Amino acid sequence: MTDKIPEEELKRLERVGYDSSGKLHRAGSFLITDDQIVETEKKEKDVEVLPLKKALEVYPWVEELMFRAVPKDKDEYTKIAAKNPPIGYFIRALPGAKVKAPVQACFFLKTTRFSQVVHNIVVAEPGSELHIITGCISAFYVKEGKHISLTEYYVRKGALLTYSMVHDWSYEVEVFPRSGAEVEDGGVFVSNYVALTPAKKVQSYPLARVKKDGFAGFYSIVYAHPDTYFDLGAATLLEEPGARGEIISRVVSNGGEVISRGHILGAAGKTAGHMECSGLLLKDEGYIHAIPELKGATSDTELSHEAAVGRIAPEEISYLMSRGLDEESARALIIRGFLDIKIKDLPEELQKSIDEMIKTATSGGAI
Amino acid sequence: MSGKLRDESKLYDSPPYILEVEDLWVKAGDNLILKGLDLRVGVGKLHVIFGPNGSGKSTLLGAIMGLPQFEVIKGDIKFRGRSILGLSTDERAKLGIGLAFQRPPLIKGVRLRALLATLNGGDAKIEELADNLDLKNHLDRELNDGFSGGEMKRSEILQLLVQRPELILLDEPESGVDLENITLLARFIGELLERGKHIVDRKRSGIIITHTGHILSYLNADIAHVMMEGKILCHGSPMDVLHQIKAKGYKECVECLLAEQSKEEAA
Numbered sequence: 001m002t003d004k005i006p007e008e009e010l011k012r013l014e015r016v017g018y019d020s021s022g023k024l025h026r027a028g029s030f031l032i033t034d035d036q037i038v039e040t041e042k043k044e045k046d047v048e049v050l051p052l053k054k055a056l057e058v059y060p061w062v063e064e065l066m067f068r069a070v071p072k073d074k075d076e077y078t079k080i081a082a083k084n085p086p087i088g089y090f091i092r093a094l095p096g097a098k099v100k101a102p103v104q105a106c107f108f109l110k111t112t113r114f115s116q117v118v119h120n121i122v123v124a125e126p127g128s129e130l131h132i133i134t135g136c137i138s139a140f141y142v143k144e145g146k147h148i149s150l151t152e153y154y155v156r157k158g159a160l161l162t163y164s165m166v167h168d169w170s171y172e173v174e175v176f177p178r179s180g181a182e183v184e185d186g187g188v189f190v191s192n193y194v195a196l197t198p199a200k201k202v203q204s205y206p207l208a209r210v211k212k213d214g215f216a217g218f219y220s221i222v223y224a225h226p227d228t229y230f231d232l233g234a235a236t237l238l239e240e241p242g243a244r245g246e247i248i249s250r251v252v253s254n255g256g257e258v259i260s261r262g263h264i265l266g267a268a269g270k271t272a273g274h275m276e277c278s279g280l281l282l283k284d285e286g287y288i289h290a291i292p293e294l295k296g297a298t299s300d301t302e303l304s305h306e307a308a309v310g311r312i313a314p315e316e317i318s319y320l321m322s323r324g325l326d327e328e329s330a331r332a333l334i335i336r337g338f339l340d341i342k343i344k345d346l347p348e349e350l351q352k353s354i355d356e357m358i359k360t361a362t363s364g365g366a367i
Numbered sequence: 368m369s370g371k372l373r374d375e376s377k378l379y380d381s382p383p384y385i386l387e388v389e390d391l392w393v394k395a396g397d398n399l400i401l402k403g404l405d406l407r408v409g410v411g412k413l414h415v416i417f418g419p420n421g422s423g424k425s426t427l428l429g430a431i432m433g434l435p436q437f438e439v440i441k442g443d444i445k446f447r448g449r450s451i452l453g454l455s456t457d458e459r460a461k462l463g464i465g466l467a468f469q470r471p472p473l474i475k476g477v478r479l480r481a482l483l484a485t486l487n488g489g490d491a492k493i494e495e496l497a498d499n500l501d502l503k504n505h506l507d508r509e510l511n512d513g514f515s516g517g518e519m520k521r522s523e524i525l526q527l528l529v530q531r532p533e534l535i536l537l538d539e540p541e542s543g544v545d546l547e548n549i550t551l552l553a554r555f556i557g558e559l560l561e562r563g564k565h566i567v568d569r570k571r572s573g574i575i576i577t578h579t580g581h582i583l584s585y586l587n588a589d590i591a592h593v594m595m596e597g598k599i600l601c602h603g604s605p606m607d608v609l610h611q612i613k614a615k616g617y618k619e620c621v622e623c624l625l626a627e628q629s630k631e632e633a634a
Contacts, residue, residue, distance in 0.1 A: 313472065315436075316472050316474045320477075320482070321457040322468075323460060324460035324461050324486065325457055326455075330457075333481065334474060334476060334477055335476075337475070337476025338476040
């Protein structure tokens with residue numbers, strides 16, 4: 001099915017973790033270009049990969065999950081998504097299934113001035129394990145475009161869901177992901193977000209509601225090029241006893257504008273949350289605005305945050321230069337290290353391609 | 368006095384020189400720190416520089432390394448006979464100059480292993496060297512993040528062992544290191560400087576700065592200098608000079624040594 005996609009675009013798919021060669025072990029695949037579903041494939045029996053429209057026909061209960069984690073009328077973009085036909089995926093791990101290989105998904109914007117609108121639902125049934133890699137890319141020639149997505153995650157009792165999203169847009173593309181997660185008792189939800197290439201505007205603020213003894217972690221790595229505007233963050237509501245949350249972000253601005261938000265609410269006993277917002281400014285242009293928020297609504301919650309925004313200290317550069325690294329290599333080593341947060345539970349190939357993207361973003365004329 | 372000290376015969380080392388510092392004047396910010404310093408280091412020799420805090424010892428090493436906070440306003444620094452004043456820090460490192468910092472900076476994100484890999488192009492032996500210096504568990508830690516004083520100093524020596532410079536500048540290598548670790552540290556500094564080799568086979572040269580002199584109990588240096596107020600005022604054998612300083616303090620030591628030197632000259 002991917003024959004229709006030109007060679008150079010396939011390479012870009014690979015960069016965001018989407019393997020169309022069949023060489024890498026994947027539990028399933030889902031690919032949309034503009035508003036066309038190009039590929040839906042499941043390779044393992046315990047996992048389901050369906051177009052959302054189809055899932056609504058097969059499973060009447062999916063209707064109940066629609067707009068539950070993300071309300072329909074949350075903002076103008078969720079309203080647009082609600083009005084559109086449900087294009088997007090439904091990915092589900094069956095109860096107790098331990099699906100180790102990741103399911104790969106990709107949203108590919110290939111027509112200039114197209115507005116891509118998708119709605120996705122992910123369900124990790126009780127006791128299951130599910131890993132999803134989603135890549136979002138635009139064709140190199142797309143000068144303008146919009147991607148609006150609404151994604152709802154349901155992590156059932158004791159389930160583990162990791163969701164890794166890599167954005168690889170181009171200048172002039174505007175992106176509005178809207179997502180929400182429900183994490184039931186003892187469930188674990190890990191969201192990884194990587195954006196290292198330019199985009200005109202990306203605005204995202206997923207929210208996780210965590211029940212008894214559950215965990216939600218949001219990890220993001222962002223490199224903001226000039227003329228790029230990112231308004232990113234995450235909120236975690238620790239609603240029941242024993243719930244835990246973590247929000248960690250590493251942001252580099254090479255002239256781009258970044259707002260890095262975080263909000264953790266401790267609303268029940270024995271809850272704990274930690275947040276880290278670290279920002280590195282490479283130029284006088286642009287900014288990083290860290291807004292870490294903690295709200296303790298009971299005395300038995302432990303919430304903490306660390307936030308630091310600064311430049312690379314000159315003595316760090318001269319120290320590395322005294323070891324024989326030229327100035328550019330010294331800066332690149334520091335930036336690469338800064339962005340390396342060893343994302344939790346990430347499939348090896350995706351980690352490799354992220355390392356590669358970090359290398360590209362931090363070498364050559366980029367810095 | 369300084370005229371006499373610049374006399375070839377009074378520089379206390381013999382050619383071929385790896386390093387020649389001539390009438391060096393250096394500023395750090397608005398402060399004039401070095402005021403006409405002369406020093407020559409022969410190939411294979413280890414010099415030690417004593418001096419009170421603020422005498423300009425670290426400035427001298429920083430200026431030789433070409434660290435940007437030090438500005439040379441007069442004089443020259445030659446490495447293997449060639450002036451290096453126009454070279455950047457990394458170019459000097461590539462020529463073969465290495466510095467063990469007194470207080471290396473904490474560099475978040477940069478793991479010791481990643482830095483070592485860039486220094487030797489991914490050549491092996493890193494594990495073995497780290498193990499020798501009791502730093503195996505530090506390879507995957509961020510540079511100097513939570514390192515103790517001793518660990519920092521050993522990490523500096525480990526980096527130099529991988530870098531393999533020909534002129535090794537050691538800025539207070541023993542400060543903040545507990546006694547039992549000084550032995551280990553001194554052993555590898557000795558290895559770095561090929562002190563185990565016969566004197567004629569030593570190719571690596573060094574300058575050690577110390578104000579306690581502890582390291583000299585474990586490492587033989589060839590020549591000692593005393594530095595005060597931005598100048599090298601006198602020279603001698605390391606143990607003699609150290610004893611003088613311990614017995615009389617810097618000021619008297621300098622006066623005494625100068626008197627000795629003029630007696631020798633007269634003789």
